[in-house]
Amino acid sequence: SKPPAKLLQEKMKPFTGKIGIMVAGLEVPHTHIHLIPMDSEGDLTFAKAKPANPEELKAILEKISQ
Secondary structure, three states, X not given: OOOHHHHHHHXXXXXXXXXXXXEEXXXXXXXXEEEEXXXXXXXXXXXXXXXXXXXXXXXXXXXXXX
């Protein structure tokens, strides 16, 4: 099996070709490691983050599960 970042890179095909890593624990009392397909450096911020809807999440799951 492939490392998660490599799998995301191959399946999501971000514009930069890179997967960013962000370690954060702001909204919960523990740390999360976020792997973010990067179309630009601006993708590594929560400033423009919006809640994902279930349909978007399902489409991403299907894409990376293939």
